[in-house]
Amino acid sequence: MLLAPVIWVLTIIISYFFVAKTWWFPPPISAHGIAYDAQFMRTLVVVGIIFILAQFALGWAIVKFRSDGGRAAYSHGNNQLETLWTSATALLFIGLVVMGTKIWASVHFDEAPPDAIPIEVTSKQFAWSFRYPGPDGKFGRTDLKLVNDSAGNPLGLDDKDPASKDDIVSASLKVPVGKPILLKMHSRDVIHNFFVRELRLKQDIVPGMEIPLHFQADTIGLYEVPCSELCGLGHFQMRTTMQVMSEADFQQWMQQQQAQK
């Protein structure tokens, strides 16, 4: 008997924090992020209704149908009801997936626009490197044998290749606002994961594969990038940032980096 109010109160508390948004997503900074939030809210409404109805029905049954010494109604079920709720849930669940397809497609089926700025991402235990091709637009040759963190060459850029000379390597990601970006992601040792909450984007980075990820950030600001795939003892410290800058600031940053080389 006490169980019914316990279930109801728990249901109300759980639902309250979803409505009050006490702990919530940070605001989105991309068109994709806005579409993501809409799909999340659609799902939340459907799931919320199912959740609250099911828990309240369970509590109601507990209160209403407790034993009074009499005999229960004899019934083996109802085929019409079975058919009804089977088709209703199937339609609802698959409908939700279909509605979300566009969002997945825009991230993974659509190619990056041809003018997207390419940035090469390299992850390793427990640090990030972001490489920009420089004015020539080409990523130069690298060689693992030349890797030397203390000498400022974390990627092993080969100076003998002219295309390498103007490559810029940064430990954090800088991107211009409102421009399409294409990340080409590599991992050197174990699997890592690139995640920016505000972009609503996440992607594993797998050794032996180049994994592309494209996006466009529309709000200037500094956003955190926490590694989101278990990568070893420093996993919780493997953090970098993504700075979304105005076009002018971005160009200035590029020039400063070139000058420092």
Next chain:
Amino acid sequence: MSAPVAHAHHAPQGWIRKYVFSLDHKVIGIQYYFLGLFSVFLGMSLSLLMRFHMVNPNVSVSWFATLWPKAAAGGVMTPELYLSLMTMHGTIMVFFVLTTVPQSGFGNYILPIQIGAEDMAFPVLNMMSFWTTFIALVVMVAAFFVQGGAPLSGWTAYPPLSGAGSLTGPGEGMGQNLWIISIAIFCGASLMGAINFIATTVDLRCKGMTMMRLPLTCWTWLVTAILGLLGFAVLLSAGVLLLLDRTLGTSFFLPAGMMISDTIITAHKGGSPLLWQHLFWFFGHPEVYIAILPGMGVTSQVLSTFARKPIFGYKAMVYAILSIGFLGFLVWGHHMFMSGMNPYSAMAFSILTMCIGVPSAIKTFNWVGTLWNGKIHFDTAMMFALGFVSLFVTGGVSGIFLGQPALDLYFHDTYFVVGHFHMIMGVAAIFGMFAGTFYWFPKATGRLMNETLGKIHFYFTFIGVYAIFTPMHYLGLAGNPRRYSAFTDVEYLAGLIPVHQFMSWAAYITAAAQIIFVINLFWSMKKGAQASANPWNATTLEWTVPSPPPFDNFAGVHPVVNHGPYEYSVPGAPKDFIMQTDPPGVPSEH
């Protein structure tokens, strides 16, 4: 052959053949139960240490240094110790609790009696399967004590982290080898068990026990065994390949061009880290159903018994169990939406995942339908079954977010996932075990468990698990990644630490409340009220025999089944239940 007279088989004499290397399915079932009970307390202790460390990453505790002189030198746990606790918590809970107790523990004890058999089909194989599981547990626990300690790659053991040797971290040397060997041994044990369960259910049903008269528990044990047979075979192979990569320099899972902490790896080329994930989750997703299906069976059985009503939609339940079993093998890719696999396949896996939600929803509707117009008795077994339904709903609905690849773009590897799977595969399954314990304890011991202690334990646990695991969903919304040993470095996590503190306290209190259960279990064995052969006025075959049942279950008599498994409150019947073995004249639909 002499005339078919009833002749009872007698138990072997001698302590060792009776209690240690026993061939009796009932003793083996109890052995599995206690192996699981040991494991669940071990796994829970590890989780408490984790919850302590997450909110106190720099606090020194003197006995930590005693336990782990190196990994907690000075009493402060290192991040690698946290990760090895996490790996072992997940592994022990999934394999040695969730796989072992619902299926091998309860299934072993109850299945042969419920189908009217004297024992399992292969008693020697049954004994071997238990002792092989025991060896697997010993090897797994041994990983704590070797150089470098237990592995830190999680229960999913993704290579290259798990495949490239100790370069990737402490625990990735001998500890990871022992982990793989233990899992391989466990797979062998589970395969033996699966064959035995399938053969027993197919071959040893007594006269009149048609498939559509099987209690739903037996259906779930059968389908679980089939999942185990197909799933563990794949995990065994994958484990062998991973061990070869680690020890013989093969490259199944390791690609060319790796450089691990300044060492260029030249020994490996051509392997695929994603191959492991496909093999692992081909086992790993059915494993979720291995853990939860028997709990669904127990819940159906208990709800029907204590609502005094036939199960709502028995056939629909059977088809739901079968379709969950079938679809369970077609959805493994939903663990890999972010893995870098072909994004088009994500759409297929997503649709199939939503499809598997349908039979799960059918089961929930039918459980509520069973309660509707019933006459519910609130014994502790029933409380846990009702708790199971509530947790199953809560844990299930979050899957509707995670099953969509679009939404997984944010939720993958956050605490939202941790909350989801703990709710459904962790605590819902454990509520199934509690329900089963309170329900069948009188059968196994001849005594009842204490109801007052049972209810106190129930409320602490029910509210406790909600307090531990629902906040995880909010953490997921805020983007808190999982498998972090501390929240000190990523700035936005600092604001979430109070939520973690709340969860840690909820965990300490809920864990402490489990002592009530252990006291109740052992006290009731000695001092519990005497139980009759059928204390719940239930209908299935185990309630026709004395408590505890004789060595060969039916004392040489061959039972004959005349009724369906859930004939409660049949109009015109003298009592409000018709046992499956009651003579056919009694009014009944089946």
